[in-house]
Amino acid sequence: MxxxxxxxxxxxxxxxxxxxxxxxxxxxxxxxxxxxxxxxxxxxxxxxxxxxxxxDKSKGAAGSELEVYINNLEARLETIITLNKEIRDKIFRMEGQMRVLMSRGEPENTSGSLEERIYRAFDYGKPITEIARETGKDKGEIELILNLRKLKNTSGGEVM
Incomplete structure (x- = not known):
């Protein structure tokens, strides 16, 4: 215990x-x-x-400091937007070049109407300026032919 x-x-x-x-x-x-x-x-x-x-707007230097900062941000944003557009354009061109490279395995068919050759070249990614140079036609003429095809496709084959 x-x-x-x-x-x-x-x-x-x-x-x-x-x-x-x-x-x-x-x-x-x-x-x-x-x-x-x-x-x-x-x-x-x-x-x-x-x-x-x-x-604070009563302080002139501080207010202008903010404006400088905002302007700097706006300039950077504009630069980014410009770079974005350039990159998109380059990607578009590269996609077209890839289509052209992929199509080179197939023999070019020079037969057919002018429109068919233009359609085929455009579908394989050739730029309009290059198609115009190869066909001896004006760039505007090539664009017109391609736009008419687009109209035919959207309107069911009927163009006014």
Missing amino acids: QGLPGQVVNILNYKLFWVLCGAFLTGSIYVIILLIKKIQFSKKHAFARELNRLT
């Missing part, structure tokens, strides 16, 4: 140790969460202060 109170004390000390560890851990997590929220709060306010500084 004499050992019983000592065992009870040991068990209580052991449980108290883990309770204190849990409380310490919970408190530490709470402090860390508070610090994170404070940092986020200060970052939001720093951003808001910077935005207010840039948009």
Whole structure:
């Protein structure tokens, strides 16, 4: 019986140790969460202060600084748009060249009407200027023939 109170004390000390560890851990997590929220709060306010500084019209230099920044962004956007158009044009030309290269395996059929030769060359990806040069016709004439074909196809074969 004499050992019983000592065992009870040991068990209580052991449980108290883990309770204190849990409380310490919970408190530490709470402090860390508070610090994170404070940092986020200060970052939001720093951003808001910077935005207010840039948009404050009463400060002439800061307002012009924002305008310079916006103009710089607009110039970059224009550059990106121009590059995008150039890339699309290059891809279109490359697709046409690929069609031409793929068609070179087939012998060119010079027989048939002028329209058929123009249709075939265009379908294989030749540029209109090259078709015009090969046929000896004007570029506008080639475009007209191709547009008439498009009209025939969309109207069911009838052209006014």
